[in-house]
Amino acid sequence: MALIVQKYGGTSMGSVERIEHVASKVAKFRAEGHQVVVVVSAMSGETDRLLKMAKSINPRGSSREFDQIAATGEQVTIGLLALALEKAGVKARSYTGPQVAIRTDTSHMKARIQSIDTERLRADCEAGITPVVAGFQGVSPDGSTATLGRGGSDTTGVALAAALKADECQIYTDVDGVYTTDPRVEPKARRLDKITFEEMLELASLGSKVLQIRSVEFAGKYKVPLRVLSTFVDGPGTLITLDEESSVEDPLISGIAFNRDEAQLTVAGVPDRPGIAAAILGPIGDANIEIDMIVQNVGADGSTDFTFTVNRVDYDRAVEVARHTAQELGAKGVRTATDIVKVSLVGVGMRSHAGIASQMFKALAAEGINIQMISTSEIKISVVISEKYLELAVRTLHKSFGLEAGTT
Amino acid sequence: MALIVQKYGGTSMGSVERIEHVASKVAKFRAEGHQVVVVVSAMSGETDRLLKMAKSINPRGSSREFDQIAATGEQVTIGLLALALEKAGVKARSYTGPQVAIRTDTSHMKARIQSIDTERLRADCEAGITPVVAGFQGVSPDGSTATLGRGGSDTTGVALAAALKADECQIYTDVDGVYTTDPRVEPKARRLDKITFEEMLELASLGSKVLQIRSVEFAGKYKVPLRVLSTFVDGPGTLITLDEESSVEDPLISGIAFNRDEAQLTVAGVPDRPGIAAAILGPIGDANIEIDMIVQNVGADGSTDFTFTVNRVDYDRAVEVARHTAQELGAKGVRTATDIVKVSLVGVGMRSHAGIASQMFKALAAEGINIQMISTSEIKISVVISEKYLELAVRTLHKSFGLEAGTT
Numbered sequence: 001m002a003l004i005v006q007k008y009g010g011t012s013m014g015s016v017e018r019i020e021h022v023a024s025k026v027a028k029f030r031a032e033g034h035q036v037v038v039v040v041s042a043m044s045g046e047t048d049r050l051l052k053m054a055k056s057i058n059p060r061g062s063s064r065e066f067d068q069i070a071a072t073g074e075q076v077t078i079g080l081l082a083l084a085l086e087k088a089g090v091k092a093r094s095y096t097g098p099q100v101a102i103r104t105d106t107s108h109m110k111a112r113i114q115s116i117d118t119e120r121l122r123a124d125c126e127a128g129i130t131p132v133v134a135g136f137q138g139v140s141p142d143g144s145t146a147t148l149g150r151g152g153s154d155t156t157g158v159a160l161a162a163a164l165k166a167d168e169c170q171i172y173t174d175v176d177g178v179y180t181t182d183p184r185v186e187p188k189a190r191r192l193d194k195i196t197f198e199e200m201l202e203l204a205s206l207g208s209k210v211l212q213i214r215s216v217e218f219a220g221k222y223k224v225p226l227r228v229l230s231t232f233v234d235g236p237g238t239l240i241t242l243d244e245e246s247s248v249e250d251p252l253i254s255g256i257a258f259n260r261d262e263a264q265l266t267v268a269g270v271p272d273r274p275g276i277a278a279a280i281l282g283p284i285g286d287a288n289i290e291i292d293m294i295v296q297n298v299g300a301d302g303s304t305d306f307t308f309t310v311n312r313v314d315y316d317r318a319v320e321v322a323r324h325t326a327q328e329l330g331a332k333g334v335r336t337a338t339d340i341v342k343v344s345l346v347g348v349g350m351r352s353h354a355g356i357a358s359q360m361f362k363a364l365a366a367e368g369i370n371i372q373m374i375s376t377s378e379i380k381i382s383v384v385i386s387e388k389y390l391e392l393a394v395r396t397l398h399k400s401f402g403l404e405a406g407t408t
Numbered sequence: 409m410a411l412i413v414q415k416y417g418g419t420s421m422g423s424v425e426r427i428e429h430v431a432s433k434v435a436k437f438r439a440e441g442h443q444v445v446v447v448v449s450a451m452s453g454e455t456d457r458l459l460k461m462a463k464s465i466n467p468r469g470s471s472r473e474f475d476q477i478a479a480t481g482e483q484v485t486i487g488l489l490a491l492a493l494e495k496a497g498v499k500a501r502s503y504t505g506p507q508v509a510i511r512t513d514t515s516h517m518k519a520r521i522q523s524i525d526t527e528r529l530r531a532d533c534e535a536g537i538t539p540v541v542a543g544f545q546g547v548s549p550d551g552s553t554a555t556l557g558r559g560g561s562d563t564t565g566v567a568l569a570a571a572l573k574a575d576e577c578q579i580y581t582d583v584d585g586v587y588t589t590d591p592r593v594e595p596k597a598r599r600l601d602k603i604t605f606e607e608m609l610e611l612a613s614l615g616s617k618v619l620q621i622r623s624v625e626f627a628g629k630y631k632v633p634l635r636v637l638s639t640f641v642d643g644p645g646t647l648i649t650l651d652e653e654s655s656v657e658d659p660l661i662s663g664i665a666f667n668r669d670e671a672q673l674t675v676a677g678v679p680d681r682p683g684i685a686a687a688i689l690g691p692i693g694d695a696n697i698e699i700d701m702i703v704q705n706v707g708a709d710g711s712t713d714f715t716f717t718v719n720r721v722d723y724d725r726a727v728e729v730a731r732h733t734a735q736e737l738g739a740k741g742v743r744t745a746t747d748i749v750k751v752s753l754v755g756v757g758m759r760s761h762a763g764i765a766s767q768m769f770k771a772l773a774a775e776g777i778n779i780q781m782i783s784t785s786e787i788k789i790s791v792v793i794s795e796k797y798l799e800l801a802v803r804t805l806h807k808s809f810g811l812e813a814g815t816t
Contacts, residue, residue, distance in 0.1 A: 017462050050484065057425050061491035067500050069487035072480035076458065078478035083462055083469035094476050098506070101549055118640055143507055 002167035003125065005036045007157030010044035011174045012231040013077045015125075017241065022172075022231065023084035028128060030090050035114060035125040037160060039135045040081055040121045042073025049073065063108035064144050067137075071096070071145045071236045074134035074153070075321040079310040082132045092130045095120070095239075097137035102156065104138035104146045111146035113138055113155065116163040133160060135321060151212030158215045162222035169224050171211060172236075176230035177238035178203065178210055181256040182405040188404040192238050192254060200240045214241065239333040252349030252356060253401040256394055257378045259342045260351075262292060263315040264384060265308055265322050265370070269332030272304040280306050283321050289314040293342065293375045303332075307373060309384065312338060341371065341390045344382040345397060357381050369393050409606040410575035411443045411533065415565030418452035419582045420639040421485045430580075433490035434538060440499050443533040445545045445568060447473060450481025463723040471516035472552050475545075476685075478517075479504070479553045482542035482561070490540045499537045500784050503528070505545035505553065506713060510564065511547035512554045519554035521546055521563065524571040541568060559620030566623045570630035573666060577632050578645075579619060584638035587647035588811040593802045596636055600646050600806055600812040602663060604729065605634075607662045608648045610754040610788045620631065625646065661809040662697065662756035663800055667750045670700060671723040672780070672792065673730050677740030680712040683687050686725055691729045695751065698723040701750065701783045701792065711740075714780060717792065747796045752790040753805060765789050771808040 006029070008022050022040075029036050047070050054061065054069045067155030078094035085092035097104075100120065106110035109113065126130045135153025142148040148155050153170055161169035177191040180202065195203075197220030204213045210228055219226040219240065267280050277296065284291060295307045310318045315338060322334045350356050360381055364371060369392065373384035385393055414437070416430050424584045424606065431447075437444050455478055462469065462477050486502035493500035505512075508529065512519035543561025548554040556563050562579055569577035584599060586608065591597040603611070605628030612621050618636055627634040637645030674690050685704065692699060702716045718726045723746060730742045758764050765782075768789055772779060777800065781792035793801055807813065 016461065019465065053424065053484075054488060057488055058491035058495040059426065061494050065487045065490045065494070065502055068490070068504075069484050072483045075480045075483070076461075079473045080462060080465055082473045082476070083466035086469050086473070087466040094473055096476075096553075099553075145504075199456075302816050 001033045001035065003037070003163040003164060004029060005037045005039060005157050005164065005166045005169045006171065006172060007153060007173045008037040008041065008081075008231060009174070010041040010046070012172055013042065013081070013399050014044045016080070018231075019077070019080050020084050020088075022081060023088045023090070025172075025231070026085060027088040027090050030130060036130050037121055037125065037162060037164060037166070037180055038081065038130060038132045039157040040074060040077045040132065041135050042077055046073040046076070060367050064146075067108045067111075067145050067147045070147050071134070071137045074136055076136045078132045084132055085132070090130055091128055092132055093124055094132045094134075096134045097156070098139035098143075100133060100138075102138035102159070103310070104131075104148070104211065105139055106140045106142070106146070108140070108144070108146050110149040111140065113148070113159045116159060118163050121160070121164060125358060151215070154212040154215035155218055157220045158222070158224055158226065161224045162218065166224065167220065168227055170227045170229055171215075172229055172231040174230065174232065175210060175228070176233050176235050177228050178240075179255065181394055183287075185258070185391050186256075186398045188398065190403060190405040193236065194239050194241060195254050196348050197240055198379055199348055200226075202344065202377075203257045209235060218251050220304065252343050253347035253351050253403065254349075255346050256401075256403070257344045257346060258390060258394060259344075260387065261310040261312050262342050262384070263312045263318070263341060264300055264337040264340050265310065265318055266333050266335040267306045267322055267326050267329075269299075269303045269329075270326075270329055272298050272302055272308055273375060276304065276306065276329070280322070280325055281308065283325050284310070284318055287317055287321050288322070289318050293373055293382065295373045295375070309342070309373070335341070335355055339387045341354050341387045342382050342384050343390070343393050343397070344380050345401065346380045348379050350379055350381070359400060360397060363393075363396050364393060367392055367396050369396075409441045409443065411445070411572060412437060413445045413447060413565050413569040413572065413574045415447040415561060415578065416449065416489075416580045416639060416704075417582070418449040418454070419610050420580055421448055421489070422451065422452045424488070426484070426639075427488050428492050428496075429500070430489060431496045431512050433580075433639070434493060435496040435498050445539050445574070446489065446538060446540045446542065446666060447528055447565040447568060448482060448485045448562060449543050450485055454481040454484070458813050460548050466712045472554075473556045474517075475516045475553050478555050479542070479545045482544055486542045487541045493540070495537055495765065500537075500540055501532055501537050502540045502542075504542045505791055506547035506551075508541060508546075510546035510567070512542075512548055512556070514548050514550070514554070516548070516554050517550070519546060519548065521556070521567045524567060526571050529568070529572060536582060549655065559623070559753060562620040562623035563626060566626045566630070566632055566634065569632045570626065572731060574632065576635055577627065578635045578637055579623075580637055580639040580640065581618060581637070582640065582645050582758050583618060583771040584618050584641050586662065589802055589806055590666070593666070593799050594664075594806045596673035596812040598811060601644065602647050602649060603662050604756050605648055605650065606787055607754050607756055608634075608753065610785075611663050626758055652782065654765040660756075661753050661811065663704070663754050664809075664811070665752045665754060666754075666798060666802060667718050668795065668798070670750050670792070671720045671726070672742040672745040673686055673718065674747050675714045675730055675734050675737075675739050676743055677707075677711045677743075678714055678734075678737055679739075680683065681708050684712065684714065684737070684805055688730070689716065692718070693717075693727050695725055697726050697729070701785070701790065703781045717748075717750070717781070723774045747795045748792050749795045750790050750792050751798070751801050751805070754788045756787050758787055758789070767808065768805060771804050772801060775800055775804050777804075
């Protein structure tokens with residue numbers, strides 16, 4: 001008998017029928033003798049609907065009030081799932097974040113969990129009751145409802161699993177696991193049985209949107225075994241664990257991520273002197289724009305081209321800020337590109353193996369794909385290429401590194 | 409400067425535009441220097457939508473879970489109104505029932521308010537912040553969200569006004585006050601400037617569905633001046649006050665109520681012996697059916713006809729129970745009628761004036777309207793008549809007792 005935290009996302013809660021399906025899944029685990037604590041999201045689309053209504057009244061209103069409104073989405077689904085569980089013969093009890101209590105800081109709309117009271121949940125489990133907890137929300141120090149930001153239900157699931165010292169945190173979603181890459185781009189993509197937290201972080205942050213990044217960080221930090229599974233198709237999913245469980249027989253590369261949401265800015269012909277990076281990136285940061293990749297090349301004339309990427313939603317503002325800075329610095333100008341993508345190889349195996357980068361560059365070159373930017377970390381190599389080569393690059397790398405189904 | 413509690417119903421919260429309209433009304437009161445605490449209902453139709461969804465999953469589920477779900481309706485509108493107030497330049501802060509805290513007993517779906525913490529609301533008012541409180545809900549002793557039952561937002565408004573010792577509790581609705589009778593039946597019906605709590609109770613319970621009965625009882629008990637006004641049309645509304653403010657110059661009759669929702673059952677030819685009323689009505693009460701009027705006539709043969717009315721929704725069950733009882737008691741049978749209505753004259757003036765009943769019966773007789781049942785209390789006289797005479801009876805009595813517009 002294990003204590004399992006199961007998190008079901010918005011698609012799994014999308015209709016009365018789906019909620020009943022989730023209840024039957026939970027009932028099965030209960031029948032097998034496991035204790036289950038369930039975390040749910042709002043019905044898919046509901047949080048957007050609520051926030052859209054709120055914004056139509058006052059787009060710049062208090063984030064506390066947006067939270068008050070948005071938190072109702074999960075409050076509805078916890079009640080509905082508890083009712084469905086009761087009907088399926090499983091004793092259940094719903095809890096909002098404040099009712100648990102899941103205590104957060106005061107950062108409304110992006111609150112962080114500070115602590116969780118586990119007494120009621122433990123007492124319920126002991127009494128054979130399945131607690132159904134609202135994801136995405138908690139209570140701030142002044143008693144207000146605070147939400148954790150988009151995807152926060154995953155974080156709730158992992159945080160509860162950590163607080164309850166659960167044996168596993170299962171994240172049910174509409175995909176049946178983590179894949180070597182996006183199957184829509186490479187049909188030969190293969191589900192991974194196992195992946196490390198670090199690899200998952202790189203894959204998630206680079207665009208394989210299976211899990212919220214923060215929840216993976218959290219799971220890694222508190223060593224909560226995390227499993228991604230499908231609500232709709234039975235299967236083992238993908239287990240996300242600590243690195244120590246990997247072995248030398250594991251493949252070098254776990255997956256290929258890509259991100260279409262980036263835009264590239266180059267401040268060209270900047271005088272090459274100390275502090276120039278800060279002078280260019282400072283104002284971008286001040287404008288609350290996050291920077292992803294950064295490359296600086298010193299030219300022969302003692303001036304430098306400074307290139308960085310930002311999310312496309314911030315592109316217009318970033319260009320404006322960069323142009324202003326370029327003028328102040330006496331740079332030659334700002335070049336921009338939005339028709340680019342970032343493609344990344346991810347794998348803990350890289351740590352102990354040389355030659356991955358050169359294999360990657362050779363494979364891309366063989367297909368005539370020009371690399372515009374390169375950045376590396378311990379477990380990933382990212383390149384920026386022209387967007388039109390995305391599918392070709394992913395398939396080429398997927399094959400080159402032996403990631404196809406049936407190859408391991 | 410006064411402290412005013414304003415309650416806005418579901419129709420007033422029915423759309424983004426209407427919520428903005430309410431915000432402008434509240435802003436006007438704030439600009440006049442008043443402190444305002446606002447209580448709101450869910451958007452009209454929303455509570456029904458939520459409960460329908462819950463019932464579709466598990467019609468016999470825990471009432472605690474139904475409350476968890478239903479309470480979200482007001483949680484959305486408090487947030488939306490707070491945002492609209494902010495936009496209108498009024499500092500505002502929303503509170504759910506648990507956040508206030510409005511403490512209730514454990515009777516989910518029909519909870520009663522036990523106490524209210526007023527510190528935060530008072531602190532807000534002192535700080536120039538307008539609290540926006542969710543009606544219809546509170547927190548039970550174990551921390552669960554509990555709802556007060558249908559129309560409970562009125563009760564929340566009155567209870568808050570009592571707890572805050574507010575100068576007035578204003579109930580904003582889609583009618584501009586309490587009328588001498590339903591203007592759809594008698595176009596000459598007149599808005600009353602003033603009415604006593606007792607009269608309002610009789611009018612409300614008899615079918616003039618302006619205010620929830622419990623809120624009027626509450627207001628009377630705690631002597632909270634209550635005013636019914638329209639959200640959409642400016643005007644003084646109707647003030648509901650204590651009896652002592654009435655004078656001998658006041659009209660004898662305040663209004664004429666009627667109720668189409670009754671059905672009549674007669675257990676005929678029952679042996680007339682002690683305990684017969686209990687024998688007939690006991691099983692009806694056991695079946696959770698509320699009885700309204702009761703009349704017993706002893707016939708010449710020592711047997712009695714026992715007549716009572718129930719709500720039409722309970723009619724089928726009541727007939728079944730009564731037939732069973734009739735058989736057991738050796739009665740002749742059960743006669744039933746659903747084509748009846750109850751018409752009632754209401755007025756505190758009746759207390760000090762004889763002859764009201766006879767004037768009523770004469771007026772009805774002059775129009776050929778047969779009276780089937782009569783029941784009286786200190787401030788009302790009710791008759792049951794055939795449904796087809798409803799409009800004629802109301803207009804006849806309205807004229808006979810001088811209630812037309814312009815007559816006072």
